[in-house]
Amino acid sequence: MSILVGMVRLTRVEQQARTRSAVLAAAAEEFREHGFAEAKVDRIAARAELTRGAVYSNFPSKRSLYLAVLLEAERPLTPYPAMMDMDGPADAAGEFARAWLDRLPLAGDSPADGRLRSQSLAGVFEDEPGRTAMTETAHLEALLLATVLDHSVRRAALLLTMLHGARDLARSAPGFGDPFDVVAACRHLAAMDVADVWDPPHLPFVRPASPVAEAWSPPEGLLDALTGEPADLTADGLVTVLGSARLSAAEEAVRAAERMPPSEKAQPSIFGPYVSPANTSPANTSPANTSPANTSPANTSPANTSPDRSSPAGSDRVAASGKAGPRQPSVTIAVVTADPAETGALIRLRIAELVGCLRASGAVTAGQGMAGQGTAGQAATFPFRLVIDEEGAVAAAIGAEVGEGTETAVRIRSGEIVARASGRGASYAAAGLVTEGESR
Numbered sequence: 476m477s478i479l480v481g482m483v484r485l486t487r488v489e490q491q492a493r494t495r496s497a498v499l500a501a502a503a504e505e506f507r508e509h510g511f512a513e514a515k516v517d518r519i520a521a522r523a524e525l526t527r528g529a530v531y532s533n534f535p536s537k538r539s540l541y542l543a544v545l546l547e548a549e550r551p552l553t554p555y556p557a558m559m560d561m562d563g564p565a566d567a568a569g570e571f572a573r574a575w576l577d578r579l580p581l582a583g584d585s586p587a588d589g590r591l592r593s594q595s596l597a598g599v600f601e602d603e604p605g606r607t608a609m610t611e612t613a614h615l616e617a618l619l620l621a622t623v624l625d626h627s628v629r630r631a632a633l634l635l636t637m638l639h640g641a642r643d644l645a646r647s648a649p650g651f652g653d654p655f656d657v658v659a660a661c662r663h664l665a666a667m668d669v670a671d672v673w674d675p676p677h678l679p680f681v682r683p684a685s686p687v688a689e690a691w692s693p694p695e696g697l698l699d700a701l702t703g704e705p706a707d708l709t710a711d712g713l714v715t716v717l718g719s720a721r722l723s724a725a726e727e728a729v730r731a732a733e734r735m736p737p738s739e740k741a742q743p744s745i746f747g748p749y750v751s752p753a754n755t756s757p758a759n760t761s762p763a764n765t766s767p768a769n770t771s772p773a774n775t776s777p778a779n780t781s782p783d784r785s786s787p788a789g790s791d792r793v794a795a796s797g798k799a800g801p802r803q804p805s806v807t808i809a810v811v812t813a814d815p816a817e818t819g820a821l822i823r824l825r826i827a828e829l830v831g832c833l834r835a836s837g838a839v840t841a842g843q844g845m846a847g848q849g850t851a852g853q854a855a856t857f858p859f860r861l862v863i864d865e866e867g868a869v870a871a872a873i874g875a876e877v878g879e880g881t882e883t884a885v886r887i888r889s890g891e892i893v894a895r896a897s898g899r900g901a902s903y904a905a906a907g908l909v910t911e912g913e914s915r
Contacts, residue, residue, distance in 0.1 A: 495533045495890075497523040503544045512598050513543050533817050538599060542820035545594050549827050565839050567624040568634060568665035569658050574835035575638045576654045578828075579645040594828065595646045600821070604879065607720050608818045612825045614723035615808075615861075619701070619829060622858040623839050628726060630669050632781065633659055675727065681900030684884075684908040689892040694868035700826050701857040708860075708869070712805030713889050715902045716870045718881035719812045719822065728902035729859055735886070735906050762915050806859040809869035811877045818879070819865050826861065 485493065501522035505514045520527045534540040578594070600609050613635065619632035641657050693708035708714060712735070715728040762849055812818040833839040839857060864870055867877040873882035874895065884901040886894040886908070896904035 488648075491533075493812055494525065494529060497525065498530050498533050498540070499544055499547055502540050503548070506541055506544055511537075514541070515527040539816040539820060541599060542817065542824055542855040546820060546824050546827065547691055548594075549824070549831065550605060564625045565662045565665040567836070568626070570836040571620070571624060571832055572634070572638060572658045572661035573839060576641065576657060576910070577835070578832070579642055579654075580649055594824070595642065596821075597643060597646065601760040604720075604814075604818070605821075607879075608812075608821055611722035612822050615725050615822075616825060616829050618726045618729065619826075619861075620833075622729070623833055624665075626665065627669055628673070630664065633667070633669070634664055634820040637661060637664065673730070675900075677789075677899050678903060681904050682898070684886070684894040684898070684901075684904040686895035687892055687895050688909060691890050691892050692872060692885050694872050697862050697864070697868065699857075700823065700863050701859075703828055706807065706862050707859050708807055708887075709890075713884055713886055713902055713906055714807045714809065714869065714873055714882055715884040715905075716811055716864065716873060718807045718877075719810065719818045721878040721882045722810065722822075724882055724899075724902065725808045725859075727900070728808060729752040731807055731884075731902040731906040733906075734903070773777040804904045807862060807869075808859055809864040811864045811867055811870050811875070813878055815865040819863060823841070823863050826863075 477878075498519065501519045504522060505519045509515075514537065516530055517527055519540070520530045523530070530540070534541055534543060550762055596609070613632070617628050617632040617635055620626065620635065621628040624631065626634070628675075632847045637657070637660065641652070641654075644651050691709075693714075697708070698704065698708045699706040713728055713732050715724070717728075742748045810819075810820070810822055830839075862869055869875075870877050870881070870883075873883060873885045874893070875881055875897070882899060883895070883897045884905040885892045885896075894905045894908040896908075
């Protein structure tokens with residue numbers, strides 16, 4: 476079917492794209508003038524000269540439309556020339572803060588100009604699933620920021636707390652506070668002494684992964700949300716599928732990769748050498764020692780299986796950049812949700828914003844990178860792949876469900892899935908399983 480517009484014949488797909496574009500343009504004006512809470516879908520339809528039904532045929536809700544407008548407005552930032560001279564975490568934190576604050580409305584901006592510029596999500600996700608997704612996405616952001624800026628994850632979380640607060644104030648009290656003071660505070664925060672312990676209480680009770688031998692057929696045509704480039708899932712390593720309510724487990728996936736054999740490690744470690752807990756050595760994780768008798772609470776007490784708090788594995792601190800060390804295997808985090816129009820768009824927006832600021836600060840380079848932090852004065856590449864699996868292609872490939880609570884991991888070796896685990900601690904289990912012919 477086609478539609479004549481002037482002398483140009485449009486296909487159905489082209490007409491749908493034109494309608495969507497008109498809705499987005501009208502919605503941007505409505506949200507700019509009235510904000511999210513007071514915006515009306517009827518007015519958006521009138522602005523676009525469409526029916527209310529036409530708007531909802533493209534976007535299932537006002538919230539999904541608002542998120543689509545913010546994603547459409549997401550723009551690359553130009554790096555400051557001085558940013559390439561960064562020397563250490565304090566400089567990196569300061570320049571990241573500058574890039575973040577550069578996106579915020581200024582004191583002289585009108586309320587209309589400031590609403591979309593600040594990309595505020597205040598009042599947008601007030602329901603419990605939405606708040607959970609916001610919290611879990613913040614955990615993922617802190618992990619990404621820590622691994623790139625050479626920070627501890629907890630310190631990165633504090634940095635994000637400060638910058639999100641600055642954004643909220645820029646929206647509600649424009650002109651309050653000096654941005655240069657915020658940048659200076661972020662630099663000081665980078666040197667702040669924060670307890671660096673990483674010791675999740677569930678690890679001692681994680682069930683062993685199931686050894687399998689299945690051909691690995693990775694889906695094609697997916698993009699890495701961190702680089703914008705095709706996501707190559709053929710390499711050996713971990714593939715972890717997480718629902719929107721389990722994104723905090725991404726840190727465990729990145730750390731768990733250190734449990735894999737040296738022969739499978741092809742990338743520099745971002746957390747330093749992994750010191751295996753006492754009861755997760757090869758002798759204690761072989762099939763013979765993973766019977767119910769050996770995995771009971773008595774044999775998996777924290778005293779016997781908690782990570783060594785004095786080692787980098789038991790620490791929240793990211794390994795210092797530029798140091799030679801063990802190699803990090805490929806890690807892919809695939810995010811799934813039953814609501815791609817809202818929850819999926821939220822995650823995509825937050826990650827795009829963070830990556831944009833990292834690029835603008837000069838802290839990270841474009842391209843498919845798995846190398847972790849760069850040395851002083853050099854940019855880093857991203858330490859893991861992140862796929863927003865809106866169609867559930869990765870989930871289907873590893874046999875995972877698509878849901879907010881999904882947590883499933885597989886280990887890939889030589890084109891085969893050799894281990895699979897589901898539930899809390901899935902990545903930890905899949906990475907730690909010792910298969911035939913392996914040594915640690």
